[in-house]
Amino acid sequence: METKILKVVAQTEVTKVQAKNGELAKCFIRLKELGNDYSDEYLCPLLGEMANKVFAPGQLVAVGLRFSTHENNGVFYQDIMANEIVLIN
Numbered sequence: 001m002e003t004k005i006l007k008v009v010a011q012t013e014v015t016k017v018q019a020k021n022g023e024l025a026k027c028f029i030r031l032k033e034l035g036n037d038y039s040d041e042y043l044c045p046l047l048g049e050m051a052n053k054v055f056a057p058g059q060l061v062a063v064g065l066r067f068s069t070h071e072n073n074g075v076f077y078q079d080i081m082a083n084e085i086v087l088i089n
Helices: 046-053
Strands: 002-011 015-019 022-032 041-047 058-073 075-087
Touching: 002 041, 022 046, 022 075, 041 046, 041 058, 041 075, 046 075
Parallel strands: none
Antiparallel strands: 002 022, 002 058, 015 022, 022 041, 058 075
16 A cells, blocks of 8 residues: 555545445545646545545545556456545645
């Protein structure tokens, strides 16, 4: 896991998805590294209680990111999960 300080770009509306134990809140958040227009961005799903938190564009957050990859039928995919988000401003 890697912890980064990032800027919130956007957050989608919360939706409910089916999980093993009932419904689970889910949304996506787009985060950008500090710097210029060409800084790296990350699109991460937020699940459960984290999905119900609202972050405004431009807010700075400390984020614990977990990067993983998997293969399906010869195609490789990368997942980026936000394990924890803490507002710092």
